[in-house]
Amino acid sequence: MEDILSIDPTTLSIGQRHGYLLSAIGPRPIALASTIDAEGNVNLSPYSFFNAFSTNPPILIFSPARRGRDNTTKHSYENVNEIKEVVINIVDHSMVHQMSLSSTEYPKGVNEFVKSGFTQIPSTKVRPPRVGESPVSFECIVKEVVPLGNVGASGNLVISEVIQIHIQKKFLDEQGKLDTTKLDLVGRMGGMWYCRASGSALFEVEKPGAEMGIGVDKLPSHVLASHVLTGNDLGRLGGLSDLPTEEDIIKMKEVHQFADWHGDIRDAEELRDSVHHKAKEMIESGLVKEALTLLHCI
Helix, strand or coil: CCCCCCCCHHHCCHHHHHHHHHHHCCCECCEEEEEECCCCCEEEEEECCEEEEEECCEEEEECCCCCCCCCCCCHHHHHHHHCCEEEEEECEHHHHHHHHHHCCCCCCCCCHHHHHCCCEECCCCCCCCEECCCCEEEEEEEEEEEECCCCCCCCEEEEEEEEEEEECHHHECCCCCECHHHHCEEEECCCCCEEEECHHHCCCCCCCCCCCCCCHHHCCHHHHCCCCCCHHHHHHHHCCCCCCCHHHHHHHHHHCCHHHHHHHCCCHHHHHHHHHHHHHHHHHCCCHHHHHHHHCCC
8 A cells, every 4th residue: 555654573673673663552551660689779760661561460560671772771670680670660740850860871889869859668568669659569579581582672571560559549449449530641652752641641431331333334334434433432332232123223213303404305315424423422422322223214
């Protein structure tokens, strides 16, 4: 396809490859990882190659990659190989600039807690301290460190099991659950870009129920070919568990005075587009079942 750029990653420089990967795969959560070496030197550094990978046991993985410019390793990687413990501190918007400062490549032995101004709080089950400003901190033991290569920019998976969780109570709701709307988390994008998970940036998507959805393939052909309805609209329609009945369609035609509406429209294409626009309004208002019924009226 002429409008698609297809690339073999082996033809790219490390910088180009890095740019495409990090710009396309985001937002990425940030692990502000605190570690300690055998001499007791504390290190604090952020990593956006990070996520949760298991609940039972609770496993978090982050990846301190080798430096692309000279193939050297980072202090976090060296530390978890010496002392197999780490605290993964979650980053919210109120601490994002301090977090960024902690990524500075200070010499070994320099405490990034001090340089970035974070509060160093003793952990309860591991030796590395936790970040007092973090909304949630996970004390972990390092189960395994898996090198993904031995050249510049190769990752190292630090597989960590959570053994203690610390949560600032102000981020909990009345049921004692973490409140996404209060957390104000940030995510890493490409280049110098970040995003903020708060306000209008947050939205909910209802998960499919116990009953299977009809699927997009069961929608009328004119719906699948629509230039009004989006893929998201089709996904919501396909998530419904039942197609409308003939009785539902007859009632919908009566409610919308469909015969008069049909007579006012000059051709089939104009009728179709008008119905699609109306159905889209209904979907956006949460009337998905009604929208599907209306779409079956033509």
